[in-house]
Amino acid sequence: MFDTALPFWRGNLHTHSTLSDGCLEPAEVCRRYKAEGYDFLALTDHFIGLFNYPIADTVDFRDDSFTTILGAELHSGPMENGELWHILAVGLPADFAPGDAPHFRPVEGMESGPEIAARAVEAGAFVAIAHPQWSGMTMNDARSIEAAHAVETYNHGCAMGCDRADGFHTLDLLLSEGKRLNLIATDDAHFTEPDHFGGWVMVGAEANTPEALLDALKSGHYYSSQGPELRQISWDGKTITVESSAVASVIVQGHGIAAVAKHGTSLTKTEVPLSRFNGSPWIRVSVIDAAGKRAWSNPIWRETA
Ligand SMILES: [Zn+2]
Ligand SMILES: [Zn+2]
Numbered sequence: 001m002f003d004t005a006l007p008f009w010r011g012n013l014h015t016h017s018t019l020s021d022g023c024l025e026p027a028e029v030c031r032r033y034k035a036e037g038y039d040f041l042a043l044t045d046h047f048i049g050l051f052n053y054p055i056a057d058t059v060d061f062r063d064d065s066f067t068t069i070l071g072a073e074l075h076s077g078p079m080e081n082g083e084l085w086h087i088l089a090v091g092l093p094a095d096f097a098p099g100d101a102p103h104f105r106p107v108e109g110m111e112s113g114p115e116i117a118a119r120a121v122e123a124g125a126f127v128a129i130a131h132p133q134w135s136g137m138t139m140n141d142a143r144s145i146e147a148a149h150a151v152e153t154y155n156h157g158c159a160m161g162c163d164r165a166d167g168f169h170t171l172d173l174l175l176s177e178g179k180r181l182n183l184i185a186t187d188d189a190h191f192t193e194p195d196h197f198g199g200w201v202m203v204g205a206e207a208n209t210p211e212a213l214l215d216a217l218k219s220g221h222y223y224s225s226q227g228p229e230l231r232q233i234s235w236d237g238k239t240i241t242v243e244s245s246a247v248a249s250v251i252v253q254g255h256g257i258a259a260v261a262k263h264g265t266s267l268t269k270t271e272v273p274l275s276r277f278n279g280s281p282w283i284r285v286s287v288i289d290a291a292g293k294r295a296w297s298n299p300i301w302r303e304t305a
Contacts, residue, residue: 001233001300002221006204008229009213011040013090013201014073014130014152014186019054020045022190029191030061030068036197039208040067042090046104047072053098069210070094073130074120076101077112079141085113086130087145088152088186089120091214096123118147126150126217128184132170134158142170143177149218150182153296154226156198157188175282175299176255182298183284185224199226220298227293233285235274235300242270242285244295249288254280277302 016022017029024032026043033041043056058068071090076099079085084106089096097119099111111119120127128150129142142151151171159165171183185199201224205216216222223230229245242250250270251261254277262270267287277283285297 001297002204002231004232006206006221008202008204008222009039009208010200010202011038011042011069011213012187012189012199013042013044013069013071013126013128013184014088014155014188015041015043016045016073016188016190017043017056019043019056020048020051022192024191026056026058027061029189030058030066032196034066038200039065040069040210040213042069042071044071044073044088044090047074047098047101048104049098049102050104055092055094055096057094065208067208067210067213069213071125072096074116075104076110076116077114078106079113079135080138081136082106083135085116086135087113087117087120087148088128088130089117089125090128090217091125091210092120093123096120113141114144114146117145121147121149124214126214128152129167129170131155131158131164131167131188133164133166134162137170139170139173142174143179148181150184152186153183154185154199154224154294155188156186157190157193157195159198160193160195172253178281180299180301182220183224183296185226185296199224201225202229223295223297225293225295227291228287228289228295230285230287230295230297233297233300238275239271239273240283240285242272242287244268244270244287245289247287247289251286251288252277252283253286254283256280
């Protein structure tokens with residue numbers, strides 16, 4: 001599933017700074033991500049009136065080995081539980097127009113979540129449904145965001161701050177409804193607790209530029225990780241072969257209860273039979289290393305598998 005001629009670039013797509021409710025200045029957030037070996041970062045502050053609708057100008061923090069993508073976490077419209085939507089938009093223009101979201105509570109007449117997500121996609125952004133479990137999102141909510149490219153399936157800040165990191169349940173049900181969505185792991189770092197350097201994407205692109213990274217994100221040419229590397233995933237009609245850094249488990253999931261796990265020691269090339277997935281229109285792959293760290297592929301649709 002990967003073009004191995006392309007390099008992979010490590011990046012975090014969800015981060016906050018003092019421009020909203022994070023506790024570090026944008027320059028220091030960028031410095032820390034670069035120092036920790038990241039190739040790129042999207043600073044995505046809360047796009048609400050309380051913070052003057054910030055889209056962090058991180059252009060000055062780019063250099064030969066580190067780049068940034070402009071973005072924001074968008075908030076507009078109520079979900080079914082009455083909370084305001086959280087929608088991640090990476091690749092926004094600096095002049096993306098504010099809606100009417102004065103603070104973190106819905107107000108009468110504001111743009112809906114699906115509307116602001118569609119407006120972000122039209123403006124060129126890669127859009128993800130943020131932290132479904134943390135938000136208390138229903139399936140009606142999730143399926144209403146038709147413009148999204150991905151579901152945020154692992155949010156490290158939500159893992160550390162309230163043990164509600166999950167988005168895989170929402171993603172898998174959407175996939176089984178036929179929605180062609182990918183997945184992302186992120187930090188959602190505010191640097192107010194150990195909420196950073198725990199989940200990222202590895203993007204296969206010709207160059208570490210905002211344009212090339214965005215194109216690759218939108219086309220799904222990336223995977224998500226907490227540590228392990230996915231190097232190649234290939235398949236024929238009967239078997240899927242997963243090449244990775246050394247891991248202890250390789251697990252393939254599909255529609256409903258379909259799943260097959262292979263366990264071992266220092267696995268780097270693992271074959272998993274696909275017969276269990278004959279009724280599944282999609283499959284995806286997780287690997288888990290000896291320390292319990294995971295990496296996840298995007299979904300693979302079975303007409304190609
Ligand atoms: Zn959020
Ligand atoms: Zn956030």
